[in-house]
Amino acid sequence: MKRVIILGSTGSIGCNAIDVISRLENYSIVGLAAYGNYQRLTEQAKKLRPQAVTIINQKFYKKLNAQMGRALTFSGEGGVREMIDAVKADTLICALASSLGIRGVIQAIEKKMEICLATKEILVNFGHLIMGKVKKLGVRLIPIDSEHSAVYQCLEGRNMNDVLNIILTASGGPFLKKSIRNVRKEEVLRHPVWKMGKKITVDSATMMNKGLEVIEAHHLFDVPANMIQVVIHPEAICHSLVQFKDGTLLAQLSTPDMKLPIQYALTAPHRLPSSTPYLDIARVKSLTFTVPNVRKFPCLRLAYEALEIGKTMPAVVNAANEEAVRLFLEDKIVFSKIAGIIEGVMNKHQPLDGNLDCYLEAISWAKSQAKA
The missing domain is CATH 1.10.1740.10 (RNA polymerase sigma factor, region 2, helix turn helix motif)
Known part of the structure:
Protein backbone atom coordinates (compact mmCIF):
# COMPACT_ATOMS: atom_id res chain seq x y z
CA MET A 1 0.00 0.00 0.00
CA LYS A 2 1.41 3.40 -1.01
CA ARG A 3 0.43 6.07 1.52
CA VAL A 4 0.00 9.60 0.14
CA ILE A 5 -0.17 13.10 1.65
CA ILE A 6 -1.65 15.84 -0.55
CA LEU A 7 -0.72 19.49 0.07
CA GLY A 8 -3.26 21.68 -1.71
CA SER A 9 -6.00 19.05 -1.79
CA THR A 10 -8.84 21.53 -2.40
CA GLY A 11 -7.37 23.07 -5.56
CA SER A 12 -7.66 21.83 -9.13
CA ILE A 13 -4.59 19.57 -9.02
CA GLY A 14 -5.45 18.32 -5.53
CA CYS A 15 -9.01 17.39 -6.50
CA ASN A 16 -7.76 15.65 -9.63
CA ALA A 17 -5.17 13.79 -7.55
CA ILE A 18 -7.89 12.53 -5.21
CA ASP A 19 -9.87 11.30 -8.21
CA VAL A 20 -6.82 9.56 -9.68
CA ILE A 21 -5.92 7.86 -6.39
CA SER A 22 -9.51 6.68 -5.93
CA ARG A 23 -9.09 4.65 -9.13
CA LEU A 24 -5.71 3.13 -8.25
CA GLU A 25 -5.36 -0.08 -6.30
CA ASN A 26 -3.04 -0.16 -3.28
CA TYR A 27 -2.98 3.63 -2.81
CA SER A 28 -4.30 5.38 0.28
CA ILE A 29 -4.59 9.07 1.20
CA VAL A 30 -3.36 9.51 4.76
CA GLY A 31 -3.01 13.30 4.97
CA LEU A 32 -4.68 16.38 3.45
CA ALA A 33 -3.73 20.05 3.63
CA ALA A 34 -5.31 23.19 2.20
CA TYR A 35 -4.70 26.90 2.57
CA GLY A 36 -8.15 28.25 3.45
CA ASN A 37 -10.98 26.28 1.87
CA TYR A 38 -11.94 24.51 5.07
CA GLN A 39 -15.42 23.62 3.77
CA ARG A 40 -14.06 21.53 0.91
CA LEU A 41 -11.28 20.17 3.12
CA THR A 42 -13.92 19.05 5.62
CA GLU A 43 -15.91 17.32 2.86
CA GLN A 44 -12.78 15.57 1.58
CA ALA A 45 -11.76 14.44 5.06
CA LYS A 46 -15.21 13.02 5.84
CA LYS A 47 -15.20 11.06 2.59
CA LEU A 48 -11.56 9.88 2.59
CA ARG A 49 -10.99 9.51 6.34
CA PRO A 50 -7.28 10.46 6.35
CA GLN A 51 -5.25 10.16 9.52
CA ALA A 52 -4.56 13.92 9.59
CA VAL A 53 -5.64 17.22 8.05
CA THR A 54 -4.02 20.67 8.06
CA ILE A 55 -5.52 24.09 7.39
CA ILE A 56 -2.73 26.58 6.72
CA ASN A 57 -4.81 29.71 7.33
CA GLN A 58 -5.12 29.50 11.10
CA LYS A 59 -8.32 31.54 11.35
CA PHE A 60 -10.24 28.50 10.05
CA TYR A 61 -8.69 25.99 12.43
CA LYS A 62 -11.50 25.96 15.03
CA LYS A 63 -14.18 25.48 12.37
CA LEU A 64 -12.24 22.61 10.82
CA ASN A 65 -11.26 20.98 14.10
CA ALA A 66 -14.86 20.91 15.33
CA GLN A 67 -15.82 18.60 12.47
CA MET A 68 -12.83 16.28 12.27
CA GLY A 69 -13.69 13.55 14.73
CA ARG A 70 -10.75 11.18 15.16
CA ALA A 71 -8.47 12.75 12.55
CA LEU A 72 -5.45 14.66 13.81
CA THR A 73 -5.90 18.35 13.00
CA PHE A 74 -3.11 20.89 12.50
CA SER A 75 -2.87 24.52 11.43
CA GLY A 76 -0.38 26.96 9.94
CA GLU A 77 2.73 26.28 7.90
CA GLY A 78 4.16 24.58 10.97
CA GLY A 79 1.13 22.31 10.95
CA VAL A 80 2.17 20.95 7.56
CA ARG A 81 5.46 19.79 9.08
CA GLU A 82 3.67 18.40 12.15
CA MET A 83 1.37 16.36 9.91
CA ILE A 84 4.28 14.99 7.87
CA ASP A 85 5.94 13.96 11.14
CA ALA A 86 2.80 12.46 12.65
CA VAL A 87 1.66 10.40 9.67
CA LYS A 88 3.57 7.53 8.11
CA ALA A 89 3.55 8.27 4.38
CA ASP A 90 5.54 7.22 1.32
CA THR A 91 4.63 10.00 -1.11
CA LEU A 92 4.00 13.73 -0.88
CA ILE A 93 2.00 15.49 -3.59
CA CYS A 94 2.71 19.23 -3.40
CA ALA A 95 -0.02 21.16 -5.22
CA LEU A 96 -0.30 24.37 -3.18
CA ALA A 97 -0.79 27.56 -5.19
CA SER A 98 2.47 29.08 -3.91
CA SER A 99 5.68 28.05 -2.14
CA LEU A 100 3.97 28.13 1.28
CA GLY A 101 4.75 24.44 1.73
CA ILE A 102 8.51 24.77 1.23
CA ARG A 103 9.49 23.68 4.74
CA GLY A 104 7.13 20.74 4.55
CA VAL A 105 8.63 19.67 1.21
CA ILE A 106 12.12 19.88 2.66
CA GLN A 107 11.00 17.80 5.64
CA ALA A 108 9.47 15.18 3.33
CA ILE A 109 12.72 15.01 1.34
CA GLU A 110 14.70 14.56 4.55
CA LYS A 111 12.34 11.69 5.46
CA LYS A 112 13.14 10.27 1.99
CA MET A 113 9.55 10.41 0.83
CA GLU A 114 8.85 10.40 -2.89
CA ILE A 115 7.90 13.91 -4.07
CA CYS A 116 5.29 14.50 -6.77
CA LEU A 117 5.63 18.20 -7.48
CA ALA A 118 2.96 20.40 -9.06
CA THR A 119 3.92 23.64 -7.28
CA LYS A 120 6.45 25.13 -9.68
CA GLU A 121 7.20 27.99 -7.26
CA ILE A 122 9.06 25.51 -5.03
CA LEU A 123 11.76 25.07 -7.67
CA VAL A 124 11.54 28.58 -9.11
CA ASN A 125 12.25 30.09 -5.68
CA PHE A 126 14.44 27.46 -4.05
CA GLY A 127 15.56 25.19 -6.89
CA HIS A 128 19.20 24.68 -6.05
CA LEU A 129 18.38 24.11 -2.36
CA ILE A 130 15.71 21.52 -3.14
CA MET A 131 17.55 19.67 -5.90
CA GLY A 132 20.72 19.65 -3.82
CA LYS A 133 18.88 17.77 -1.06
CA VAL A 134 17.13 15.49 -3.55
CA LYS A 135 20.43 14.43 -5.11
CA LYS A 136 22.27 14.11 -1.80
CA LEU A 137 19.59 11.88 -0.25
CA GLY A 138 18.71 9.94 -3.40
CA VAL A 139 15.06 10.99 -3.28
CA ARG A 140 12.84 10.63 -6.33
CA LEU A 141 11.16 13.90 -7.36
CA ILE A 142 8.72 13.61 -10.26
CA PRO A 143 7.05 16.63 -11.87
CA ILE A 144 3.29 16.87 -12.29
CA ASP A 145 3.19 19.88 -14.64
CA SER A 146 2.14 18.44 -18.00
Whole structure:
Protein backbone atom coordinates (compact mmCIF):
# COMPACT_ATOMS: atom_id res chain seq x y z
CA MET A 1 0.00 0.00 0.00
CA LYS A 2 1.41 3.40 -1.01
CA ARG A 3 0.43 6.07 1.52
CA VAL A 4 0.00 9.60 0.14
CA ILE A 5 -0.17 13.10 1.65
CA ILE A 6 -1.65 15.84 -0.55
CA LEU A 7 -0.72 19.49 0.07
CA GLY A 8 -3.26 21.68 -1.71
CA SER A 9 -6.00 19.05 -1.79
CA THR A 10 -8.84 21.53 -2.40
CA GLY A 11 -7.37 23.07 -5.56
CA SER A 12 -7.66 21.83 -9.13
CA ILE A 13 -4.59 19.57 -9.02
CA GLY A 14 -5.45 18.32 -5.53
CA CYS A 15 -9.01 17.39 -6.50
CA ASN A 16 -7.76 15.65 -9.63
CA ALA A 17 -5.17 13.79 -7.55
CA ILE A 18 -7.89 12.53 -5.21
CA ASP A 19 -9.87 11.30 -8.21
CA VAL A 20 -6.82 9.56 -9.68
CA ILE A 21 -5.92 7.86 -6.39
CA SER A 22 -9.51 6.68 -5.93
CA ARG A 23 -9.09 4.65 -9.13
CA LEU A 24 -5.71 3.13 -8.25
CA GLU A 25 -5.36 -0.08 -6.30
CA ASN A 26 -3.04 -0.16 -3.28
CA TYR A 27 -2.98 3.63 -2.81
CA SER A 28 -4.30 5.38 0.28
CA ILE A 29 -4.59 9.07 1.20
CA VAL A 30 -3.36 9.51 4.76
CA GLY A 31 -3.01 13.30 4.97
CA LEU A 32 -4.68 16.38 3.45
CA ALA A 33 -3.73 20.05 3.63
CA ALA A 34 -5.31 23.19 2.20
CA TYR A 35 -4.70 26.90 2.57
CA GLY A 36 -8.15 28.25 3.45
CA ASN A 37 -10.98 26.28 1.87
CA TYR A 38 -11.94 24.51 5.07
CA GLN A 39 -15.42 23.62 3.77
CA ARG A 40 -14.06 21.53 0.91
CA LEU A 41 -11.28 20.17 3.12
CA THR A 42 -13.92 19.05 5.62
CA GLU A 43 -15.91 17.32 2.86
CA GLN A 44 -12.78 15.57 1.58
CA ALA A 45 -11.76 14.44 5.06
CA LYS A 46 -15.21 13.02 5.84
CA LYS A 47 -15.20 11.06 2.59
CA LEU A 48 -11.56 9.88 2.59
CA ARG A 49 -10.99 9.51 6.34
CA PRO A 50 -7.28 10.46 6.35
CA GLN A 51 -5.25 10.16 9.52
CA ALA A 52 -4.56 13.92 9.59
CA VAL A 53 -5.64 17.22 8.05
CA THR A 54 -4.02 20.67 8.06
CA ILE A 55 -5.52 24.09 7.39
CA ILE A 56 -2.73 26.58 6.72
CA ASN A 57 -4.81 29.71 7.33
CA GLN A 58 -5.12 29.50 11.10
CA LYS A 59 -8.32 31.54 11.35
CA PHE A 60 -10.24 28.50 10.05
CA TYR A 61 -8.69 25.99 12.43
CA LYS A 62 -11.50 25.96 15.03
CA LYS A 63 -14.18 25.48 12.37
CA LEU A 64 -12.24 22.61 10.82
CA ASN A 65 -11.26 20.98 14.10
CA ALA A 66 -14.86 20.91 15.33
CA GLN A 67 -15.82 18.60 12.47
CA MET A 68 -12.83 16.28 12.27
CA GLY A 69 -13.69 13.55 14.73
CA ARG A 70 -10.75 11.18 15.16
CA ALA A 71 -8.47 12.75 12.55
CA LEU A 72 -5.45 14.66 13.81
CA THR A 73 -5.90 18.35 13.00
CA PHE A 74 -3.11 20.89 12.50
CA SER A 75 -2.87 24.52 11.43
CA GLY A 76 -0.38 26.96 9.94
CA GLU A 77 2.73 26.28 7.90
CA GLY A 78 4.16 24.58 10.97
CA GLY A 79 1.13 22.31 10.95
CA VAL A 80 2.17 20.95 7.56
CA ARG A 81 5.46 19.79 9.08
CA GLU A 82 3.67 18.40 12.15
CA MET A 83 1.37 16.36 9.91
CA ILE A 84 4.28 14.99 7.87
CA ASP A 85 5.94 13.96 11.14
CA ALA A 86 2.80 12.46 12.65
CA VAL A 87 1.66 10.40 9.67
CA LYS A 88 3.57 7.53 8.11
CA ALA A 89 3.55 8.27 4.38
CA ASP A 90 5.54 7.22 1.32
CA THR A 91 4.63 10.00 -1.11
CA LEU A 92 4.00 13.73 -0.88
CA ILE A 93 2.00 15.49 -3.59
CA CYS A 94 2.71 19.23 -3.40
CA ALA A 95 -0.02 21.16 -5.22
CA LEU A 96 -0.30 24.37 -3.18
CA ALA A 97 -0.79 27.56 -5.19
CA SER A 98 2.47 29.08 -3.91
CA SER A 99 5.68 28.05 -2.14
CA LEU A 100 3.97 28.13 1.28
CA GLY A 101 4.75 24.44 1.73
CA ILE A 102 8.51 24.77 1.23
CA ARG A 103 9.49 23.68 4.74
CA GLY A 104 7.13 20.74 4.55
CA VAL A 105 8.63 19.67 1.21
CA ILE A 106 12.12 19.88 2.66
CA GLN A 107 11.00 17.80 5.64
CA ALA A 108 9.47 15.18 3.33
CA ILE A 109 12.72 15.01 1.34
CA GLU A 110 14.70 14.56 4.55
CA LYS A 111 12.34 11.69 5.46
CA LYS A 112 13.14 10.27 1.99
CA MET A 113 9.55 10.41 0.83
CA GLU A 114 8.85 10.40 -2.89
CA ILE A 115 7.90 13.91 -4.07
CA CYS A 116 5.29 14.50 -6.77
CA LEU A 117 5.63 18.20 -7.48
CA ALA A 118 2.96 20.40 -9.06
CA THR A 119 3.92 23.64 -7.28
CA LYS A 120 6.45 25.13 -9.68
CA GLU A 121 7.20 27.99 -7.26
CA ILE A 122 9.06 25.51 -5.03
CA LEU A 123 11.76 25.07 -7.67
CA VAL A 124 11.54 28.58 -9.11
CA ASN A 125 12.25 30.09 -5.68
CA PHE A 126 14.44 27.46 -4.05
CA GLY A 127 15.56 25.19 -6.89
CA HIS A 128 19.20 24.68 -6.05
CA LEU A 129 18.38 24.11 -2.36
CA ILE A 130 15.71 21.52 -3.14
CA MET A 131 17.55 19.67 -5.90
CA GLY A 132 20.72 19.65 -3.82
CA LYS A 133 18.88 17.77 -1.06
CA VAL A 134 17.13 15.49 -3.55
CA LYS A 135 20.43 14.43 -5.11
CA LYS A 136 22.27 14.11 -1.80
CA LEU A 137 19.59 11.88 -0.25
CA GLY A 138 18.71 9.94 -3.40
CA VAL A 139 15.06 10.99 -3.28
CA ARG A 140 12.84 10.63 -6.33
CA LEU A 141 11.16 13.90 -7.36
CA ILE A 142 8.72 13.61 -10.26
CA PRO A 143 7.05 16.63 -11.87
CA ILE A 144 3.29 16.87 -12.29
CA ASP A 145 3.19 19.88 -14.64
CA SER A 146 2.14 18.44 -18.00
CA GLU A 147 5.16 19.97 -19.77
CA HIS A 148 7.74 18.73 -17.29
CA SER A 149 6.06 15.35 -17.05
CA ALA A 150 6.39 15.12 -20.84
CA VAL A 151 10.10 15.97 -20.71
CA TYR A 152 10.62 13.53 -17.83
CA GLN A 153 9.02 10.76 -19.87
CA CYS A 154 11.05 11.61 -22.98
CA LEU A 155 14.27 11.51 -20.94
CA GLU A 156 13.63 8.23 -19.09
CA GLY A 157 16.54 5.90 -19.68
CA ARG A 158 18.38 8.49 -21.79
CA ASN A 159 21.86 9.91 -21.40
CA MET A 160 21.68 13.66 -20.71
CA ASN A 161 24.94 14.11 -22.63
CA ASP A 162 22.96 13.21 -25.76
CA VAL A 163 20.42 16.01 -25.27
CA LEU A 164 20.60 19.10 -27.47
CA ASN A 165 17.48 20.97 -26.35
CA ILE A 166 14.40 20.72 -24.18
CA ILE A 167 11.37 22.23 -25.90
CA LEU A 168 8.44 23.31 -23.73
CA THR A 169 5.12 23.86 -25.46
CA ALA A 170 2.69 26.67 -24.61
CA SER A 171 -0.91 27.00 -25.69
CA GLY A 172 -0.46 30.74 -26.13
CA GLY A 173 -3.31 31.54 -23.77
CA PRO A 174 -6.39 33.63 -24.63
CA PHE A 175 -4.48 36.39 -26.44
CA LEU A 176 -2.41 34.40 -28.92
CA LYS A 177 -4.20 36.05 -31.85
CA LYS A 178 -5.73 39.00 -30.01
CA SER A 179 -4.50 42.35 -28.78
CA ILE A 180 -3.69 42.64 -25.09
CA ARG A 181 -4.67 46.30 -24.95
CA ASN A 182 -7.60 47.18 -22.69
CA VAL A 183 -8.53 43.56 -22.06
CA ARG A 184 -11.17 42.75 -19.44
CA LYS A 185 -10.55 40.45 -16.49
CA GLU A 186 -13.11 37.94 -17.71
CA GLU A 187 -11.21 37.68 -21.02
CA VAL A 188 -7.94 37.02 -19.17
CA LEU A 189 -9.57 34.28 -17.10
CA ARG A 190 -11.04 32.49 -20.13
CA HIS A 191 -8.28 30.02 -21.03
CA PRO A 192 -8.92 28.25 -24.36
CA VAL A 193 -7.73 24.79 -23.22
CA TRP A 194 -7.12 24.30 -19.50
CA LYS A 195 -9.47 24.83 -16.57
CA MET A 196 -7.23 26.21 -13.81
CA GLY A 197 -7.19 28.52 -10.81
CA LYS A 198 -7.31 32.29 -11.36
CA LYS A 199 -3.66 33.01 -10.61
CA ILE A 200 -2.22 30.41 -12.99
CA THR A 201 -4.75 31.42 -15.65
CA VAL A 202 -3.49 35.01 -15.50
CA ASP A 203 0.09 33.68 -15.66
CA SER A 204 -0.83 31.76 -18.80
CA ALA A 205 -2.26 34.92 -20.37
CA THR A 206 0.98 36.86 -19.70
CA MET A 207 3.13 33.79 -20.53
CA MET A 208 4.83 34.17 -17.14
CA ASN A 209 3.63 30.66 -16.44
CA LYS A 210 5.82 29.40 -19.27
CA GLY A 211 8.71 31.54 -18.06
CA LEU A 212 8.46 29.99 -14.61
CA GLU A 213 8.36 26.57 -16.26
CA VAL A 214 11.65 27.37 -18.01
CA ILE A 215 13.22 28.05 -14.61
CA GLU A 216 11.67 24.89 -13.20
CA ALA A 217 13.00 22.82 -16.13
CA HIS A 218 16.49 24.20 -15.50
CA HIS A 219 16.45 22.81 -11.97
CA LEU A 220 14.63 19.56 -12.72
CA PHE A 221 16.82 18.49 -15.60
CA ASP A 222 20.04 20.36 -14.74
CA VAL A 223 20.34 22.15 -18.09
CA PRO A 224 21.25 25.81 -18.79
CA ALA A 225 18.76 28.38 -20.06
CA ASN A 226 20.13 28.24 -23.60
CA MET A 227 19.11 24.57 -23.83
CA ILE A 228 15.47 25.30 -22.98
CA GLN A 229 13.22 26.55 -25.77
CA VAL A 230 9.56 27.55 -25.77
CA VAL A 231 7.22 27.08 -28.71
CA ILE A 232 3.56 28.00 -29.12
CA HIS A 233 1.38 24.96 -29.72
CA PRO A 234 -2.28 25.99 -29.49
CA GLU A 235 -3.70 22.48 -29.87
CA ALA A 236 -2.11 21.51 -26.50
CA ILE A 237 -1.73 17.89 -27.62
CA CYS A 238 2.07 17.74 -27.71
CA HIS A 239 3.01 18.56 -24.14
CA SER A 240 6.77 18.98 -24.68
CA LEU A 241 9.68 17.61 -26.68
CA VAL A 242 13.32 16.70 -26.30
CA GLN A 243 15.76 17.12 -29.18
CA PHE A 244 18.89 14.99 -29.23
CA LYS A 245 22.28 15.74 -30.76
CA ASP A 246 21.65 13.46 -33.73
CA GLY A 247 18.58 15.53 -34.65
CA THR A 248 15.99 13.12 -33.26
CA LEU A 249 12.94 14.66 -31.57
CA LEU A 250 11.01 12.73 -28.95
CA ALA A 251 7.62 14.11 -27.95
CA GLN A 252 4.87 13.16 -25.53
CA LEU A 253 1.36 13.53 -26.93
CA SER A 254 -1.95 12.92 -25.18
CA THR A 255 -5.38 14.35 -24.58
CA PRO A 256 -4.97 17.53 -22.46
CA ASP A 257 -6.01 16.23 -19.03
CA MET A 258 -4.02 16.82 -15.83
CA LYS A 259 -5.10 13.46 -14.45
CA LEU A 260 -2.64 11.74 -16.78
CA PRO A 261 0.59 13.42 -15.52
CA ILE A 262 -0.70 13.12 -11.94
CA GLN A 263 -1.16 9.39 -12.38
CA TYR A 264 2.22 8.93 -14.03
CA ALA A 265 3.95 10.84 -11.22
CA LEU A 266 2.39 8.38 -8.76
CA THR A 267 2.98 5.17 -10.71
CA ALA A 268 6.17 5.78 -12.74
CA PRO A 269 7.81 3.92 -14.34
CA HIS A 270 4.68 1.75 -14.62
CA ARG A 271 1.81 2.70 -16.92
CA LEU A 272 -1.67 1.79 -15.77
CA PRO A 273 -5.09 2.30 -17.38
CA SER A 274 -6.40 5.81 -16.72
CA SER A 275 -9.68 7.70 -16.93
CA THR A 276 -8.20 10.09 -19.51
CA PRO A 277 -9.78 9.62 -22.97
CA TYR A 278 -7.27 8.10 -25.36
CA LEU A 279 -5.98 10.40 -28.09
CA ASP A 280 -7.17 9.29 -31.54
CA ILE A 281 -4.22 10.53 -33.59
CA ALA A 282 -6.10 9.96 -36.86
CA ARG A 283 -8.61 12.62 -35.81
CA VAL A 284 -5.92 15.25 -35.10
CA LYS A 285 -6.17 17.55 -38.10
CA SER A 286 -2.98 19.52 -37.46
CA LEU A 287 -0.20 20.18 -34.99
CA THR A 288 1.20 23.71 -35.23
CA PHE A 289 4.33 25.12 -33.61
CA THR A 290 5.42 28.77 -33.72
CA VAL A 291 7.92 31.02 -31.96
CA PRO A 292 6.48 33.10 -29.08
CA ASN A 293 6.28 36.87 -29.45
CA VAL A 294 8.36 38.14 -26.53
CA ARG A 295 7.56 41.77 -27.37
CA LYS A 296 3.89 41.04 -26.88
CA PHE A 297 4.57 38.79 -23.87
CA PRO A 298 7.58 40.37 -22.08
CA CYS A 299 7.10 38.21 -18.96
CA LEU A 300 8.68 35.30 -20.84
CA ARG A 301 11.78 37.40 -21.51
CA LEU A 302 11.93 38.54 -17.89
CA ALA A 303 11.90 34.93 -16.66
CA TYR A 304 14.79 34.00 -18.95
CA GLU A 305 16.73 37.05 -17.73
CA ALA A 306 16.10 36.09 -14.12
CA LEU A 307 17.36 32.56 -14.76
CA GLU A 308 20.54 33.88 -16.39
CA ILE A 309 21.18 36.19 -13.42
CA GLY A 310 20.40 33.43 -10.92
CA LYS A 311 20.76 33.58 -7.14
CA THR A 312 17.64 35.21 -5.63
CA MET A 313 16.49 36.85 -8.88
CA PRO A 314 14.09 34.07 -9.99
CA ALA A 315 12.46 34.10 -6.55
CA VAL A 316 12.12 37.89 -6.74
CA VAL A 317 10.53 37.71 -10.21
CA ASN A 318 8.08 35.10 -9.03
CA ALA A 319 7.17 37.08 -5.90
CA ALA A 320 6.73 40.32 -7.84
CA ASN A 321 4.54 38.47 -10.32
CA GLU A 322 2.40 36.99 -7.54
CA GLU A 323 1.81 40.44 -6.11
CA ALA A 324 1.14 42.03 -9.52
CA VAL A 325 -1.37 39.31 -10.39
CA ARG A 326 -3.08 39.78 -7.04
CA LEU A 327 -3.39 43.52 -7.73
CA PHE A 328 -4.84 42.76 -11.17
CA LEU A 329 -7.38 40.28 -9.80
CA GLU A 330 -8.42 42.88 -7.21
CA ASP A 331 -8.95 45.41 -10.06
CA LYS A 332 -6.17 47.68 -8.74
CA ILE A 333 -4.08 47.58 -11.94
CA VAL A 334 -4.80 46.81 -15.59
CA PHE A 335 -3.49 43.67 -17.26
CA SER A 336 -0.82 45.47 -19.30
CA LYS A 337 0.87 46.81 -16.13
CA ILE A 338 1.86 43.37 -14.78
CA ALA A 339 5.12 43.00 -16.70
CA GLY A 340 6.21 46.57 -15.93
CA ILE A 341 5.78 46.03 -12.18
CA ILE A 342 7.89 42.87 -12.34
CA GLU A 343 10.66 44.51 -14.36
CA GLY A 344 10.70 47.49 -12.00
CA VAL A 345 11.28 45.21 -9.01
CA MET A 346 13.99 43.32 -10.90
CA ASN A 347 15.83 46.55 -11.63
CA LYS A 348 15.92 47.42 -7.91
CA HIS A 349 17.13 44.00 -6.73
CA GLN A 350 20.70 43.08 -5.86
CA PRO A 351 20.80 39.26 -6.25
CA LEU A 352 22.07 37.31 -3.26
CA ASP A 353 22.86 33.69 -2.52
CA GLY A 354 22.35 31.97 0.79
CA ASN A 355 20.16 29.69 2.86
CA LEU A 356 16.38 29.32 2.87
CA ASP A 357 15.87 32.39 5.06
CA CYS A 358 17.88 34.51 2.60
CA TYR A 359 15.49 33.54 -0.20
CA LEU A 360 12.41 34.06 1.96
CA GLU A 361 13.62 37.57 2.84
CA ALA A 362 14.13 38.35 -0.87
CA ILE A 363 10.59 37.14 -1.59
CA SER A 364 9.14 39.33 1.16
CA TRP A 365 11.13 42.33 -0.12
CA ALA A 366 9.94 41.78 -3.70
CA LYS A 367 6.28 41.63 -2.67
CA SER A 368 6.59 44.87 -0.70
CA GLN A 369 8.26 46.57 -3.69
CA ALA A 370 5.58 45.37 -6.10
CA LYS A 371 2.88 46.88 -3.86
CA ALA A 372 4.58 50.28 -3.79
